[in-house]
Amino acid sequence: MVLLAAAVCTKAGKAIVSRQFVEMTRTRIEGLLAAFPKLMNTGKQHTFVETESIRMYFVLFLCPLIPPFLHVVFLSCAPPVS
Template sequence: MVVLAASVVTKAGKVLVSRQFSDMPRTRIEGLLVAFPKLLGTTEKQHTYFETENVRFVYQPVEATYLVLVTNKHSNICEDLDTLRLLSKVLENSCSLDEEGICKKAFELIFSFDEIISLGHKENVTLAQVEQFCGMESHEEKLQKLVMQKKINENKDAMRRKAIEIYKSKIDRSKSGYLD
């Protein structure tokens, strides 16, 4: 199986999120995805896939959008459908299924797509594993957050000390007869 792209497309053909897994020009993938709703209207409604001259579209309607896998024609349709099911579960668990919710979570979706598909081939992972992998934090990230918080706290302390110093100097000047 070779997945060329995994995408979320509106029924009007607007691409919301797309992850490309092959060496194809971006314009080619965009052209395929924009043509998808038009091609969909010409197919039988009982299937969730259709083929063109060069590629196969495997899709699933999700609210007002379609989750679309663009694969080569020689890929295993059963594996494609299994991949599509897992991508659909990730999409449903990651965000609200409207256009705005999908766009807000675009990077999280792309990272999840990358965990499911690697170099165009489906990885042997479950939904729980994908969520675990995407939710993991690195030790370096935690250290960086601690260093940043320490710097913020030090700056706050320095600002407090400076404010107290300024306040004391004003009190000293007012006692000596100088008014600001």
């Protein structure tokens, strides 16, 4: 699985900082991060959300440098559907 990007974003999906590891446009990254909160089901704890082409991992870091209202999200290629 290829890591496409890593980002720190708000709970609403607005990117604070992002690092792309493959060629992707800024609008594509912002769109994926904005879609992440909408794809999560309320009332359940998620570690990843998967669409046809992207798998988004949510990681909660217990670090004093990252406030609790920010999320760390990793975007990777989703595996092919068999």
